[in-house]
Amino acid sequence: MSLQWEDKEVHFDIPYSKMRLILGEKVIDKLDNIEDTKGNGGDKGRMIITNIRLLWHSLRTPRVNLSIGFNCILSSSTKIVNSRLKGTTQALQLLTISNGTRYEFIFTNLIPGNTRHFTSVMGVHKAYNSSKLYRELRLRGGVVHNKQLKILPQEQVVSTLHGVWNLSSDQGSLGTFTVSNVRFVWFADVNEGFNISLPYLQIESICIRDSKFGTALVITSSEMSGGYILGFKVDPEEKLQNLFKELTSLHTVYTTKPIFGVEFQSYSGKDDVESNNNLTEEYEVLEDLKGEISNTITAYLADEGHTKDEIPVYSPELGLAVERIKEGYTIQKLWEVIPS
Structure with a gap:
């Protein structure tokens, strides 16, 4: 056995079955009132930090979610942003790379003065990088x-x-x-x-x-x-x-009973610790809607190093020459992410 994609890739809008904890995965911290400011601004969500990845899902629409493996994170820092729900504030910025594509994520804690997500994400990421001999x-x-x-x-x-x-x-x-x-x-x-x-x-x-x-x-x-x-x-x-x-x-x-070696002491309260134990039960009740995708994936792209376009190829679906589609995507899926 080995870790598959969980700590090595970024995934958008995955079914609840893939958000459930795998063997050896443990919840380290869990926070409500977290806004995915770049991709889902104005939407309150929940952040779950495990020993191998960061999960986020919308509280209003749980199928709108993110899974960010700690091995994908290139850097973590703070950034002044304009949140729809909080206004101008300091947020957590993550720059990542997954399957050759760079993404930027910005998370804002909507509770005034609460920066626990900074401490938890940065601390666990550091613990993950310093424990690679376990994996x-x-x-x-x-x-x-x-x-x-x-x-x-x-x-x-x-x-x-x-x-x-x-x-x-x-x-x-x-x-x-x-x-x-x-x-x-x-x-x-x-x-x-x-x-x-x-x-x-x-x-x-x-x-x-x-x-x-x-x-x-x-x-x-x-x-x-x-x-x-x-x-x-x-x-x-x-x-x-x-x-x-x-x-x-x-x-x-x-x-x-795998041991991944990632140890970090969370500052979460008693209620959070107790609810962590029920994480998998929470995802049991989420709808597993296949084929659905949010309209925000392109908002996360961070291709500052892009210098020239791909050679165009013919698309029989559109009857046009288009830029070559990245592996894992289809014309239909790309069309679905365009806001109506």
């Missing part, structure tokens, strides 16, 4: 110091095995294999900078196979992390089997 493969990273693993805040070391051969080269390299509750790490004895850290989130499969070095432990990383095939030689056979069982068991446990 991403690292090759030759700074994960070991003086032959000791640098343990992450929520990490617990389960076992450490010396004398493990990494079979990535023709000769193999002898090193140390450490297993924890969130990842495994191997590093070479002669050069600790030659290492690999692979979280269970990015493991596709674990098996025992024959190799030119004999029976080996083979771990395949997910396609999203590069699809690496990693081989390790452990002697005697009993130790190899024990390591295989241990990794398989920990991977299975992790799959049912």
Whole structure:
């Protein structure tokens, strides 16, 4: 298993099924009276900040919503804007990129003097960026110091095995294999900078196979992390089997309860904390209207770097030459976003 699109993409007007929390996702803060000033000015909404993304939906029309993965955010700052509901005020500005397209989002807290959304979004985004070892493969990273693993805040070391051969080269390299509750790490004895850290989130499969070095432990990383095939030689056979069982068991446990490593202490009150637990129930009652889309997507575009137009192509639907449509869009969908 691995995170799919939730933390890596921006989505507009998604069905409630995609707004529900996935395994390992937790609500950190939730705020009402938040205006999506750029795309839905004049519309009160609710902002939900989780450990992997930012959600917003209109209180009047819940199917008008946003999902912004924290991995998409290029920068977060404050900006003076003119809100339809609050007038001239300071707002939160997010510049993002998703599937090659840049978007700008502006959120205004309609409660006078309340800037909690600044603190929460910026704080969680910082925590997300500083915890990537929980979610991403690292090759030759700074994960070991003086032959000791640098343990992450929520990490617990389960076992450490010396004398493990990494079979990535023709000769193999002898090193140390450490297993924890969130990842495994191997590093070479002669050069600790030659290492690999692979979280269970990015493991596709674990098996025992024959190799030119004999029976080996083979771990395949997910396609999203590069699809690496990693081989390790452990002697005697009993130790190899024990390591295989241990990794398989920990991977299975992790799959049912992932740890993304994003920790941030919210300043929300007791009522907010209690309502966070009912988030998925709230989305159960929203209409799942397929094919509908709000009339504001183009308002979010932030293509300051645009220098020249695409080569036009013929559109049989319109009978005209038009700019090439971006992947995932159709003429019909683009027509629907034009305000009537």
